Amino acid sequence: LGYQVKNAGDQEWLELGAWFYSFFELAEKLYQAKKFGHYYKRILIALPKSDLVSPALALGFSRAAYKFGDELAKNLELGDVKVGDLIQIRSAWIEQHGLATIPNTVVGNVVSITETPESRNFELSFVAGKANTQRAIRSLDSPIGEKNPEKHIRIYDVPKGTPRREELAGKGVLLEIRKIPLPVSLSQKQTWERWEHQICPTFAVFGQTTSMKECGLLEFRDPEIHGGILTLEKDSIYNAARLDTLTNDKKAHFVNVIEQISSFPIRNTPTAETLGQFPFVCLDGNAALVNLADEIILRDKLVIGLWETGSQANQEAALSTFLETATRFKQVTKLEEQLNWKPPSGVQCWGWS
Amino acid sequence: MDITSIEGRFTKLGNLWAENGIQVNLFEDKSRASSFELLTNLFRLLDNTSEIFDQLKLTLSHLHWDLRGFVGTSKDSSSRWGESEVKLKTELARVKNNLPLEAQEIAVRLLESLTLLKNEDSSYSQKLESQLLGDDHIILVTEKPRLSGAVSNFVDSLDTSNFVSVISLSTLVRFEVPNGSKVIILAAPRKISNNFMRVLALGAPVGSLTFIAPNWLAGMTPQKITQDLASGLPGVKKPIMRVSGPIFSHEMTAKEVEQFEETYLLSQEQSYKKYSSHGDVKCRLLHLAGGFVMPIEIGATRISVLAQNAYGNLEVKSKKPFTDLENGDIIFDLRNGVDDTFLTELAEARMGVNFAEYSHIRGIMKKRLKQIIQENGRQATIEKLLRSKVSTARYVDDWLNNQDFTTLRSKADWHNLLVFLKFSAAEVKRFEDLGTELRSTLISIGASARLQMAESVSARELEMVLEGQIVTKKLDDYGDADFVIGLVTGIDDNESLCEQDDIRKVMEG
Numbered sequence: 042l043g044y045q046v047k048n049a050g051d052q053e054w055l056e057l058g059a060w061f062y063s064f065f066e067l068a069e070k071l072y073q074a075k076k077f078g079h080y081y082k083r084i085l086i087a088l089p090k091s092d093l094v095s096p097a098l099a100l101g102f103s104r105a106a107y108k109f110g111d112e113l114a115k116n117l118e119l120g121d122v123k124v125g126d127l128i129q130i131r132s133a134w135i136e137q138h139g140l141a142t143i144p145n146t147v148v149g150n151v152v153s154i155t156e157t158p159e160s161r162n163f164e165l166s167f168v169a170g171k172a173n174t175q176r177a178i179r180s181l182d183s184p185i186g187e188k189n190p191e192k193h194i195r196i197y198d199v200p201k202g203t204p205r206r207e208e209l210a211g212k213g214v215l216l217e218i219r220k221i222p223l224p225v226s227l228s229q230k231q232t233w234e235r236w237e238h239q240i241c242p243t244f245a246v247f248g249q250t251t252s253m254k255e256c257g258l259l260e261f262r263d264p265e266i267h268g269g270i271l272t273l274e275k276d277s278i279y280n281a282a283r284l285d286t287l288t289n290d291k292k293a294h295f296v297n298v299i300e301q302i303s304s305f306p307i308r309n310t311p312t313a314e315t316l317g318q319f320p321f322v323c324l325d326g327n328a329a330l331v332n333l334a335d336e337i338i339l340r341d342k343l344v345i346g347l348w349e350t351g352s353q354a355n356q357e358a359a360l361s362t363f364l365e366t367a368t369r370f371k372q373v374t375k376l377e378e379q380l381n382w383k384p385p386s387g388v389q390c391w392g393w394s
Numbered sequence: 395m396d397i398t399s400i401e402g403r404f405t406k407l408g409n410l411w412a413e414n415g416i417q418v419n420l421f422e423d424k425s426r427a428s429s430f431e432l433l434t435n436l437f438r439l440l441d442n443t444s445e446i447f448d449q450l451k452l453t454l455s456h457l458h459w460d461l462r463g464f465v466g467t468s469k470d471s472s473s474r475w476g477e478s479e480v481k482l483k484t485e486l487a488r489v490k491n492n493l494p495l496e497a498q499e500i501a502v503r504l505l506e507s508l509t510l511l512k513n514e515d516s517s518y519s520q521k522l523e524s525q526l527l528g529d530d531h532i533i534l535v536t537e538k539p540r541l542s543g544a545v546s547n548f549v550d551s552l553d554t555s556n557f558v559s560v561i562s563l564s565t566l567v568r569f570e571v572p573n574g575s576k577v578i579i580l581a582a583p584r585k586i587s588n589n590f591m592r593v594l595a596l597g598a599p600v601g602s603l604t605f606i607a608p609n610w611l612a613g614m615t616p617q618k619i620t621q622d623l624a625s626g627l628p629g630v631k632k633p634i635m636r637v638s639g640p641i642f643s644h645e646m647t648a649k650e651v652e653q654f655e656e657t658y659l660l661s662q663e664q665s666y667k668k669y670s671s672h673g674d675v676k677c678r679l680l681h682l683a684g685g686f687v688m689p690i691e692i693g694a695t696r697i698s699v700l701a702q703n704a705y706g707n708l709e710v711k712s713k714k715p716f717t718d719l720e721n722g723d724i725i726f727d728l729r730n731g732v733d734d735t736f737l738t739e740l741a742e743a744r745m746g747v748n749f750a751e752y753s754h755i756r757g758i759m760k761k762r763l764k765q766i767i768q769e770n771g772r773q774a775t776i777e778k779l780l781r782s783k784v785s786t787a788r789y790v791d792d793w794l795n796n797q798d799f800t801t802l803r804s805k806a807d808w809h810n811l812l813v814f815l816k817f818s819a820a821e822v823k824r825f826e827d828l829g830t831e832l833r834s835t836l837i838s839i840g841a842s843a844r845l846q847m848a849e850s851v852s853a854r855e856l857e858m859v860l861e862g863q864i865v866t867k868k869l870d871d872y873g874d875a876d877f878v879i880g881l882v883t884g885i886d887d888n889e890s891l892c893e894q895d896d897i898r899k900v901m902e903g
Contacts, residue, residue, distance in 0.1 A: 046397055055397055060404040087624065089403045089597045249849040249870075250707075255395045288705040302852050303708045327870050332852035350623075351403065351597030353567050353589055354868035357625065364626045372628070387407035387598060391627055 060385035068101025083367035089351035099282035102244040114197035114240040147208040204290030242318035248325025330359035409601035420639030423517035427610035429507040439497040466544035475512040567593040569743035582607035609642040669901040673893035682880035683862035687903040752828040801829035
């Protein structure tokens with residue numbers, strides 16, 4: 042199937058077994074099922090260890106979100122921005138030193154607008170405790186109608202919960218801005234933007250982030266995405282899965298996130314609002330199941346529990362906590378058949394809708 | 395990141411579920427079957443409401459484990475059953491007046507059966523020996539850690555050319571079994587706890603495994619996994635086991651013994667040891683919320699604390715206990731000293747052949763030290779050691795009695811001790827290297843436990859700790875070991891005393 046991984050620095054690529062593709066595929070099937078109106082609520086997967094499984098699911102969700110082209114950021118003309126809007130301002134591409142920098146973005150709530158004949162100045166607010174800032178945009182830089190990514194600033198209306206932050210690193214903001222080698226054609230830039238700027242919150246994972254981030258650092262080759270769409274030879278799993286963190290948003294896209302168990306959002310906070318946008322949540326490992334399976338915020342989401350039967354601790358507590366909420370829904374008798382999905386040998390799964 | 399290990403885990407799972415992934419080799423052992431039946435009958439007749447039988451029950455419980463899984467040389471075997479006989483006799487004499495007549499009669503027959511075992515008990519060892527041929531690396535797995543020593547001695551007594559490791563079941567389910575190893579579990583499948591069987595059948599630490607068990611222990615349907623692997627979930631699939639050997643004619647159970655163990659041992663585990671100022675190790679007491687204390691060794695330079703970073707994520711930080719630690723800091727550690735054994739077993743599993751070599755030299759070291767004490771007396775030996783610049787010589791008893799002894803903390807002391815014990819320069823160097831490897835493996839295991847701790851604490855648990863409660867946690871990769879997380883409420887300025895084993899253990903204040 043052509044999915045290969047390796048540690049950065051290793052010479053040899055390793056072709057991953059069918060199990061990896063299986064989880065990748067499960068995510069795509071679940072995304073697809075949701076699109077067609079199948080609302081699964083809980084899925085429990087019994088597997089030896091969850092290492093690389095939630096990243097595989099994230100890869101599948103990332104690809105599905107891209108392939109379906111679901112985009113929640115809506116174009117907004119400079120003149121249409123109103124106080125109260127949550128907007129994303131996206132800069133133009135910069136090309137220098139042989140590299141093209143993918144446009145950076147600022148996301149904030151518009152709290153006031155001042156206008157001049159040539160420009161509009163937005164006062165943007167971010168999270169509590171962070172000072173408001175001003176962004177002045179000239180009509181010249183953001184003309185009405187179709188805009189050219191190579192020279193125009195674009196403004197988008199983004200859904201509530203989209204992480205608010207400035208476009209510049211520093212003062213507690215850690216941004217990761219991608220650069221790709223030149224030449225990059227206009228159509229390639231548009232493809233890259235659809236990938237790197239997609240606003241389509243999909244899959245949130247809670248678990249042991251160190252291990253997930255370690256998996257994320259692996260170099261990865263997906264023939265379809267890397268070979269066919271982005272024309273990259275390889276990428277990290279973290280980038281390919283379009284992962285970010287809930288508490289510290291670093292990337293322009295808003296697709297998949299991972300977070301520590303202890304950072305599960307408290308209700309009525311901005312982070313809870315952000316998590317509210319994700320239809321799929323993964324509780325990765327027994328500790329996550331024990332601690333989070335009964336969280337009220339998860340009530341209406343599709344929660345995928347990765348029950349690590351290869352780890353002796355917390356097995357029964359993890360299962361019983363998960364079942365407490367899962368059994369409030371109706372059990373799906375033939376989940377695998379319904380999804381047309383075959384789990385890896387020895388791996389079992391159960392579903393509720 | 396070890397990608398092949400992750401890949402391997404799913405391959406192992408697939409192999410285990412294939413035909414012949416799990417095999418059960420049964421054998422007859424009429425002598426032990428008879429003893430076991432008598433034991434369970436006697437146990438059933440003991441009054442459940444009276445504590446007077448608790449010690450007897452404990453003795454029977456140990457005996458029950460030996461009958462299930464003890465394998466030893468004929469000398470060890472004779473001595474084990476002899477000891478059991480004496481111990482049982484003593485316990486029976488103590489409660490004789492409270493024993494019903496029927497129980498007394500069975501007890502006499504049980505003692506007789508132990509005498510027979512003392513003279514002849516070779517079925518298990520013969521069966522095991524027949525399985526140790528042909529494979530380069532064999533891992534023998536005992537149900538309980540206390541059975542491992544005798545099995546190791548037995549294997550050592552055989553003239554096998556292959557490398558045999560002996561570990562307990564709790565270690566098997568936690569470590570990565572090297573490819574190509576043959577894993578033999580000395581137990582009947584149905585006797586494995588739900589938790590362990592779930593790990594074996596669904597978690598696949600190994601790609602194939604063999605159970606060896608006397609047929610009386612394996613029941614009448616040994617091919618079936620009877621454990622509830624996923625309580626509350628319908629339609630759980632289980633792998634099929636292939637059975638060879640004679641199947642027993644009737645069911646024998648030991649429910650009463652197992653239930654007693656569960657309740658009695660659980661009540662023992664749940665209590666914290668009470669701190670008393672007995673002992674000769676100087677320490678300072680760290681006070682924790684809830685009235686607990688943790689003795690910290692004088693000269694300690696680091697202690698791990700959990701702290702929240704700017705984004706609310708938990709991180710592990712290191713602090714100097716006597717200068718930087720503050721009230722309100724959150725510390726964590728293993729709950730009690732018994733759990734140290736599991737750390738050593740994990741290290742053993744990770745070090746493989748090197749641990750076997752280390753263990754061999756450690757045996758020689760202890761033997762030589764004991765010999766010197768026998769010849770010169772304890773005090774004279776300590777004085778000699780001190781003259782040989784082993785400054786911590788007064789702890790000589792701890793070195794000898796601690797089953798999990800690693801090395802002396804001071805490198806100079808360690809070197810001087812080995813020289814004192816007349817190891818050659820090359821041997822000293824090798825033992826120092828192996829000791830260093832063991833210590834760094836233990837440190838690495840501890841470090842990964844700390845990281846896992848930071849990532850498995852929930853916001854609710856953190857809140858409980860901040861409210862002054864002690865929270866105990868199990869970590870996914872550390873089996874049954876309990877870790878405690880507690881809030882620091884004070885650090886004594888004055889020195890106290892404690893036992894060596896009490897250092898860094900949470901205790902009742």
